[in-house]
Amino acid sequence: MIFILDEQVIYDSLNGSLRRADQKITDAQMLTTIANKILSHLVIHQGELVSRNTLFDEIWEKAGLVSSSNTLNQYVSMLRKIFSGYLGEKEVIITIPRAGYMFSKEISVNEYTSVQRHVSLWPVIVAGIIGLSVFIAGTVMFASTPEKITPRKIGELKGCPVYDISGVKSNIGDATSYDVARQALEMNNQICTETTVFYVYAQEMIHLHKPARVLFTRCIEWKDDRDTCQNIYYYNWIR
Structure with a gap:
C-alpha cells in the first residue's frame, strides 16, 4: 500500500521507498527490508503502541532470525534520521519507555491514490x-x-x-x-x-x-x- 505522510512524504510499503511528494519515483530513498517492515508496522498502527516483542516476533522470529534490543534501537534511530531529512524536527516515531514505539498521531497518514507515473522498474x-x-x-x-x-x-x-x-x-x-x-x-x-x-x-x-x-x-x-x-x-x- 502507498501512503502519504504529513501531506509531504510518499511511502510505498511494498517496495520500501520514501520520497517527497514533489520528487520523482526514481529519486526515492530505498529502505532495507527490516527497516521497511518496522516502519510498515508503525504506520499501519498509527497512534497505537507497537510493542518491542511484537516487532521481534513479526519481523525477526517469523524469518527465523535472531535480534536484540540494541539492533531494534539502531533501526528506529535510522528511521528517525531519515524522516528528519523530510520533516525536520517533527517527532515521527515516539518511544514508549520499556514498552515499544508509536507512530505519532500528529503526523497524518492517508492512503495515496494519485495516478502513478510511468517508470521503468x-x-x-x-x-x-x-x-x-x-x-x-x-x-x-x-x-x-x-x-x-x-x-x-x-x-x-x-x-x-x-x-x-x-x-x-x-x-x-x-x-x-x-x-x-x-x-x-x-x-x-x-x-x-x-x-x-x-x-x-x-x-x-x-x-x-x-x-x-x-x-x-x-x-x-x-x-x-x-x-x-x-x-x-x-x-x-x-x-
Missing part, C-alpha cells in the same frame, strides 16, 4: 543491487548501470518468469540462482499473478557452498509500463 532493482553491494563492499559502489544489466530468464516459479540479473551466464550458476529464488519465494510466501516477475542476484561464492549475499526481487509489471518492486536481502545465504 530498473531503477528500483538496480537500487537494490547497489544497496546490497554497498553492504558487501563498504565504501565501494556497485559498478553496473541499468543499461549494462541484461536479465536472463532461467525458469519459472508457480507460472511466473524468473530472471537472473548477476550478469554471469553458466548452467551451474543458473541452476543455483533458480534454486535460491525458489527457496526465497517459499520463505516469504510470495504469490504469483499474471503481472508478477521475479529477479534474483547471488554472489558467485554461493556456488562454492560458502556464505553469500543474495537479492530476491518480486516485481509487478503492467503492460502500460507501470511497475512496483519489493527487494528482499539475505546477507549470509548458505546452500
Whole structure:
C-alpha cells in the first residue's frame, strides 16, 4: 500500500521507498527490508503502541532470525534520521519507555491514490543491487548501470518468469540462482499473478557452498509500463 505522510512524504510499503511528494519515483530513498517492515508496522498502527516483542516476533522470529534490543534501537534511530531529512524536527516515531514505539498521531497518514507515473522498474532493482553491494563492499559502489544489466530468464516459479540479473551466464550458476529464488519465494510466501516477475542476484561464492549475499526481487509489471518492486536481502545465504 502507498501512503502519504504529513501531506509531504510518499511511502510505498511494498517496495520500501520514501520520497517527497514533489520528487520523482526514481529519486526515492530505498529502505532495507527490516527497516521497511518496522516502519510498515508503525504506520499501519498509527497512534497505537507497537510493542518491542511484537516487532521481534513479526519481523525477526517469523524469518527465523535472531535480534536484540540494541539492533531494534539502531533501526528506529535510522528511521528517525531519515524522516528528519523530510520533516525536520517533527517527532515521527515516539518511544514508549520499556514498552515499544508509536507512530505519532500528529503526523497524518492517508492512503495515496494519485495516478502513478510511468517508470521503468530498473531503477528500483538496480537500487537494490547497489544497496546490497554497498553492504558487501563498504565504501565501494556497485559498478553496473541499468543499461549494462541484461536479465536472463532461467525458469519459472508457480507460472511466473524468473530472471537472473548477476550478469554471469553458466548452467551451474543458473541452476543455483533458480534454486535460491525458489527457496526465497517459499520463505516469504510470495504469490504469483499474471503481472508478477521475479529477479534474483547471488554472489558467485554461493556456488562454492560458502556464505553469500543474495537479492530476491518480486516485481509487478503492467503492460502500460507501470511497475512496483519489493527487494528482499539475505546477507549470509548458505546452500
